[in-house]
Amino acid sequence: MKLNFKQPSLGGKIEVPGDKSISHRSIMFGALAEGKTVIRHFLKGEDCLSTIDCFRKLGVKIEETDEEIIVHGAGWDGLKEPSSILDTGNSGTTTRLMLGILAGRPFHSVMIGDESIARRPMDRVTVPLASMGADIAGRDNGRFTPLSIRGRKLQTTEYKLPVASAQVKSAVIFAALQAEGESVIIEPEATRDHTEKMIEQFGGTVRREEDRIIIQGGQSFKGTDVYVPGDISSAAFFMVAAAIAPNSEIVLENTGLNETRTGIIDVFKQMGADMTVEKTSSEGEEIGTITIRTSNLKGTEISGALIPRLIDEIPVIALLATQAEGDTIIRDAEELKVKETNRIDTVVDELKKLGADIEATDDGMIIRGKSKLHGGSVSSHGDHRIGMVMAIASLITDGEVELDDHEAIAVSYPEFFEHLNQLVK
Numbered sequence: 325m326k327l328n329f330k331q332p333s334l335g336g337k338i339e340v341p342g343d344k345s346i347s348h349r350s351i352m353f354g355a356l357a358e359g360k361t362v363i364r365h366f367l368k369g370e371d372c373l374s375t376i377d378c379f380r381k382l383g384v385k386i387e388e389t390d391e392e393i394i395v396h397g398a399g400w401d402g403l404k405e406p407s408s409i410l411d412t413g414n415s416g417t418t419t420r421l422m423l424g425i426l427a428g429r430p431f432h433s434v435m436i437g438d439e440s441i442a443r444r445p446m447d448r449v450t451v452p453l454a455s456m457g458a459d460i461a462g463r464d465n466g467r468f469t470p471l472s473i474r475g476r477k478l479q480t481t482e483y484k485l486p487v488a489s490a491q492v493k494s495a496v497i498f499a500a501l502q503a504e505g506e507s508v509i510i511e512p513e514a515t516r517d518h519t520e521k522m523i524e525q526f527g528g529t530v531r532r533e534e535d536r537i538i539i540q541g542g543q544s545f546k547g548t549d550v551y552v553p554g555d556i557s558s559a560a561f562f563m564v565a566a567a568i569a570p571n572s573e574i575v576l577e578n579t580g581l582n583e584t585r586t587g588i589i590d591v592f593k594q595m596g597a598d599m600t601v602e603k604t605s606s607e608g609e610e611i612g613t614i615t616i617r618t619s620n621l622k623g624t625e626i627s628g629a630l631i632p633r634l635i636d637e638i639p640v641i642a643l644l645a646t647q648a649e650g651d652t653i654i655r656d657a658e659e660l661k662v663k664e665t666n667r668i669d670t671v672v673d674e675l676k677k678l679g680a681d682i683e684a685t686d687d688g689m690i691i692r693g694k695s696k697l698h699g700g701s702v703s704s705h706g707d708h709r710i711g712m713v714m715a716i717a718s719l720i721t722d723g724e725v726e727l728d729d730h731e732a733i734a735v736s737y738p739e740f741f742e743h744l745n746q747l748v749k
């Protein structure tokens with residue numbers, strides 16, 4: 325795809341598509357609940373469509389209209405042995421969370437994903453699940469897909485997460501919900517808490533005591549209505565676009581503002597961005613409006629507890645940092661190496677092709693600011709977020725950007741180019 329924007333300004337108002345993490349979980353809880361769940365503003369990205377497809381193969385009736393997804397749950401026992409392989413596509417969230425569900429169901433299932441999923445570590449989930457009695461086999465001792473799950477009765481656990489990962493936490497929560505008695509999950513650093521919030525929304529209970537999440541097994545859930553807020557991880561691309569393009573001001577309505585996800589807002593503030601954030605609803609998931617204008621940015625340091633709160637936004641923050649005054653240093657972000665691609669390497673390599681002064685480190689990157697970017701040929705490497713970073717970069721390049729494999733963007737943001745063209749003046 326050729327991108328030739330001639331350094332435009334951005335203006336206007338959009339609502340980004342539904343949050344990916346919440347969309348996945350709404351299908352999962354809807355399937356496990358008894359009765360009907362109606363989901364509005366669901367993300368129809370490829371990853372969430374993979375989740376729908378897997379639950380249909382497990383015997384759950386799911387209807388799709390333009391406005392709503394309707395899940396007809398029949399409780400935990402409503403899931404049936406699938407007669408074909410569950411294909412999780414490109415989605416780590418689908419693969420890992422479903423392992424926690426399937427480990428405790430009384431049937432056999434097989435899971436496979438795409439080439440990227442086949443490289444991503446699954447032992448971070450299969451090891452704690454095995455300690456609860458799960459029987460999961462896979463390539464390289466259960467480290468990689470394809471995985472075969474023989475569902476069994478599970479025991480409770482007290483598990484301290486070795487990595488800050490909401491996917492691992494959520495998989496263990498789904499397993500703990502099926503065990504008899506109380507399980508404790510200890511989280512050294514807070515990660516997104518959509519699973520915990522959704523347990524309550526579907527009529528269950530979960531206790532949080534500092535870094536301990538306490539789950540009572542044997543809970544059942546009741547179908548409900550879910551509104552999925554806009555995905556702040558998708559909004560991030562246009563926040564960066566408006567901050568770095570000249571004479572710009574854009575408004576992003578109904579964006580999710582869950583505290584465990586708003587690290588990017590903290591970074592924008594640290595960098596001195598011209599931005600306002602207004603909360604419009606605080607029931608369940610917080611929602612609000614973000615307004616962002618062309619900004620004079622300064623470099624910053626991003627590390628520690630902030631990392632899990634903006635993990636998927638780091639590639640686009642790297643682009644933002646190329647336009648700031650001074651250096652930006654990102655540390656403690658090794659997790660980027662096990663995403664759809666090694667995102668430290670892909671973002672550094674691709675931004676360099678456009679003239680950015682950026683260097684990979686063991687656990688992050690160093691970006692020197694005020695780079696003048698030029699055109700060039702780049703690739704998403706099949707990673708949706710890298711594809712969107714390069715498309716946003718093309719707004720400020722002197723010359724055309726040729727983006728290979730832009731189709732990957734449909735994984736999390738099918739309307740991305742439509743929204744981009746709408747905002748470009």
Ligand SMILES: O=C(O)C1=C[C@@H](OP(=O)(O)O)[C@@H](O)[C@H](O)C1
Pocket residue numbers: 344345346417488489490491492494516635636659
């Ligand atoms: O739980 C989730 O929905 C997600 C958790 C994060 O992954 P990790 O748990 O691997 O950090 C994030 O990168 C991913 O996009 C979605």
Ligand SMILES: C=C(OP(=O)(O)O)C(=O)O
Pocket residue numbers: 344371414415416417418636663664709736
């Ligand atoms: C890492 C991501 O997703 P997942 O782990 O679900 O593939 C992402 O969306 O950036």
